[in-house]
Amino acid sequence: MGRVVVGTFPTREQAEQVVEHLVQQHGVDPKAVSVTAAEDANTAGDAFDIVEAEKGGPDPQKKNATxxxxxxxxxxxVAQDDLAGIVEQTFRSYGAAEIRSQ
Incomplete structure (x- = not known):
């Protein structure tokens, strides 16, 4: 029986890396992975990713600022329980703040 594994991440960069890793390294179907804001507001995360930090963070004066x-x-x-364990481990290795399975 399959499970849905859910994790939250502080940056968009981490989330993108997790999805890429799951799809390319573990064969997770990209259609089986969803990426959304964890709260009600649209977001790019809780913190700047490395690229944004190197540029000094987003410019709040810009219309499309992060x-x-x-x-x-x-x-x-994920359909298989053993794959759910791999997903959980991947979430942990990429710094998930919270992980749960349903």
């Missing part, structure tokens, strides 16, 4: 309004949630719907 919005830091909360964490990013990844949910992976």
């Amino acid at each position: 919005a830091l309004r909360g964490s990013i949630r990844i949910a992976a719907d």
Whole structure:
């Protein structure tokens, strides 16, 4: 029986790396992975990623400035329980703040 593994990440960069790793290294179907804001507001995470930090962070004067309004949630719907364990470990290795399975 499958499970949905959910993790929250502080930066968009971490979330993108997790999805890439799951799809390329573990064969998770990209259609089975969703990436959303963990809270109600649209967000790019809780913190600047390395590229933004190197540039001094987003310019709040720009219309499309990065919005830091909360964490990013990844949910992976996996069919096999052993793959769910791999997803959980991947989430941990990329710094997930919270992980749960349903």
